[in-house]
Amino acid sequence: MQKLVLLRHGESLWNKENRFTGWTDVDLSEEGFKQAKRAGELLKEQGYNFDIGFTSVLKRAIKTLHIVLEELDHLWIPVQKSWRLNERFYGALQGLNKDETIAKYGPELVQKWRRDPHELPPAITKNDDRYPGKDLRYKDLTERELPLTENLSETMDRVLPFWNEFIVPAMRKNQKVIVCAHGNSLRALIQYIDHLTDEEVTKLDLPTGVPLIYELDEGLNRIKHYYLV
Numbered sequence: 001m002q003k004l005v006l007l008r009h010g011e012s013l014w015n016k017e018n019r020f021t022g023w024t025d026v027d028l029s030e031e032g033f034k035q036a037k038r039a040g041e042l043l044k045e046q047g048y049n050f051d052i053g054f055t056s057v058l059k060r061a062i063k064t065l066h067i068v069l070e071e072l073d074h075l076w077i078p079v080q081k082s083w084r085l086n087e088r089f090y091g092a093l094q095g096l097n098k099d100e101t102i103a104k105y106g107p108e109l110v111q112k113w114r115r116d117p118h119e120l121p122p123a124i125t126k127n128d129d130r131y132p133g134k135d136l137r138y139k140d141l142t143e144r145e146l147p148l149t150e151n152l153s154e155t156m157d158r159v160l161p162f163w164n165e166f167i168v169p170a171m172r173k174n175q176k177v178i179v180c181a182h183g184n185s186l187r188a189l190i191q192y193i194d195h196l197t198d199e200e201v202t203k204l205d206l207p208t209g210v211p212l213i214y215e216l217d218e219g220l221n222r223i224k225h226y227y228l229v
């Protein structure tokens with residue numbers, strides 16, 4: 001049996017302000033820093049340690065992982081960052097307040113944008129300041145990989161190659177793995193690991209800063225999963 005720890009970053013400043021965030025690189029809120037520390041304390045109390053960490057290229061996840069590893073006195077372990085673990089790119093919704101967006105477009109459409117795996121939120125253009133092609137950290141991405149908007153199914157399409165190429169091989173070497181990422185990149189991973197239907201995944205909401213433990217068998221199939229509280 002092998003344990004895999006999935007962790008959504010602590011509350012961000014825009015979670016707090018209820019704004020669509022996506023690839024916007026906002027920091028943790030004060031509460032988010034506390035949640036990250038608490039996650040580290042919980043993992044420490046329950047005897048967890050890790051051989052490798054994986055995270056996105058967004059500071060709310062990077063900092064959460066760093067704080068957890070600091071609590072565990074594990075800052076020395078390798079940490080691999082990838083844009084593939086980023087939050088779903090929320091297109092032209094990025095920066096907008098979620099309640100104001102509901103008031104403007106109606107709850108049904110906004111809920112579809114947020115949770116329907118195949119519904120695309122409105123796109124940005126390449127002239128938009130939010131276009132990732134203007135951000136140095138994405139300079140090695142091909143034009144096809146640079147999103148203008150993204151649905152959950154496309155998020156899954158870019159998360160899974162990373163899972164298969166890096167996370168699975170680490171677990172096959174019996175390394176203890178922590179993945180610190182985002183609501184929707186983790187939702188995509190969970191849909192894959194748990195074989196959830198599109199219908200089931202729409203109901204899945206991950207709390208910020210609470211470690212989710214997966215117990216996996218030799219074939220990396222799920223035995224059970226639970227939150228650490």
Ligand SMILES: O=C(O)[C@H](O)COP(=O)(O)O
Pocket residue numbers: 019020021022087088090114182183184
């Ligand atoms: O990017 C965001 O706004 C959040 O992290 C996830 O938002 P959602 O719950 O609206 O998908």
